[in-house]
Amino acid sequence: MPLHRAIYVSDAVGGAATSLLVLAEILGASDRNNRRDGLTGVLMRHDDRFLQAIEGRRVDVDRLMDRLRLDPRHENLRLLSDQNVAERLFREWPMTLVEMTPNAARVLNGAGLDQLSPDRAEALLTTAASALPIPA
Template sequence: MPLHRAIYVSDAVGEAATSLLVLAEILGASERNNRRDGLTGALMRHGGRFMQAIEGRRADVDRLMDRLRADPRHQNVRLLSDQDVAGRLFPEWPMTLAQMTPAAARVLNGAGLDQLSPDRAETLLSTATQALTVPA
């Protein structure tokens, strides 16, 4: 099955920028929906922005991107990367939270999430999820 990965950055709106409850709701719904659709990925919230990687079949990734563009919890959705890939970065995670760890902060190196190249965005999300335990 050909795989596709999209990485986007958006500006969080209202409580989505700061509320842990809203973030937990987003992660819970994303995990359920992505499990259903065969998608995997990681979500980071940092500095009032979201960055998310979504992986799966092209049609499923595109369908999710359409839903995300209409989601009122964020605005200014900007694609950093939209490409076919050989494998998944997050194969065990229908959706996981990428934390700004010290190692991830070194990758970011003071740049804003929307200033990253596609390769650096992938590295940031991969680094930010390395300490996580794979779900059972």
């Protein structure tokens, strides 16, 4: 099956920027929907922005991106990377939250999430995900 990965950054709006409850709701719904659709990925919220990678079949990634563009919890969605890939980077997680770890901050190197190149965005997310335990 051909795989596709999209990485985007967006500005979090309202409670999505600050509330742990809203973030938990986003993650819960994303986990359920992504399991249903065969998608995997990670989400980072940092400095009132979201950075997210989504992987799966092209049609499923595109369908999710269409829904995300209409989601009022964020705005100014900018696609950083949209490409076919040989394998998943985040195969362990239908969706999980990654944090700005010290190693991830070194990748960011003082830049904002909205200033990342596609390669640095991918490196930031994979570095942050490397700090997570692999689910059993």
